Ligand code: SF4
């Protein structure tokens with residue numbers, strides 16, 4: 108492969124992701140026939156030696172991998188110090204839920220819409236995982252080393268002092284590092300295409316142009332954290348798992364396991380679960396929400412992003 112500039116490498120990788128998502132592989136597996144599971148991807152890149160990865164060890168837990176640690180699991184021979192974390196780049200993507208899926212899901216109050224449940228199970232298994240595998244094979248075909256942390260057999264969930272449950276690699280944290288979004292009150296990642304999305308990543312050993320994060324803190328896009336307003340996601344949660352104190356992960360998990368999983372199986376006859384009611388019907392559903400600025404007479408005079 109001819110040597111690409113970092114900028115050209117970023118464009119090539121983004122185009123690979125887009126071409127996969129335009130292919131028939133992007134399929135919701137509806138009984139009626141083909142329908143895209145997700146919209147076109149938003150792609151970002153984070154440096155393998157970004158200090159944020161070490162910060163995640165404190166913030167998420169010491170078990171959360173740095174890109175180097177995940178890469179070394181895929182290529183144990185590289186562990187001996189021949190490769191530096193500065194040679195690695197994390198390619199992250201956001202796969203927005205389609206308008207059809209969001210439109211159905213927003214009508215629901217307690218259970219996932221059919222399309223949403225399919226996007227959660229088949230979209231993750233065939234499309235998000237398919238994209239991970241597609242990027243890996245395209246890179247490996249050109250002799251470029253790459254690893255998808257979520258596809259490593261070592262990936263697992265762990266008990267976390269701060270978050271109750273966390274994992275050895277968080278796709279949302281990778282996307283945040285790559286400049287693709289900030290966390291909302293419900294823990295979902297608010298991105299330029301909204302919070303109703305799936306996200307994935309691959310670690311690449313290639314010089315790629317890095318995205319400068321367009322935010323100053325990890326809560327910046329959420330209206331509650333930036334201006335004390337909103338909290339609409341709290342009202343959308345049927346499990347009482349959301350409050351102004353944040354996300355009760357145990358209550359959320361119990362609702363998914365005990366309520367939505369049996370519902371999906373008995374209603375549509377596939378093994379699955381999913382809720383995500385807090386991801387639609389909210390100001391951050393399909394974009395970065397704007398704060399309404401009102402005049403003294405109570406008239407809305409303009410809208411603006413809450414934080415510079
Ligand atoms: S619905 Fe409002 S409070 Fe909840 S995450 Fe979105 S912006 Fe934040």
Ligand code: SF4
Nearest residue numbers: 344346359382383385
């Ligand atoms: S996924 Fe469902 S149960 Fe969990 S916080 Fe969101 S709305 Fe509540």
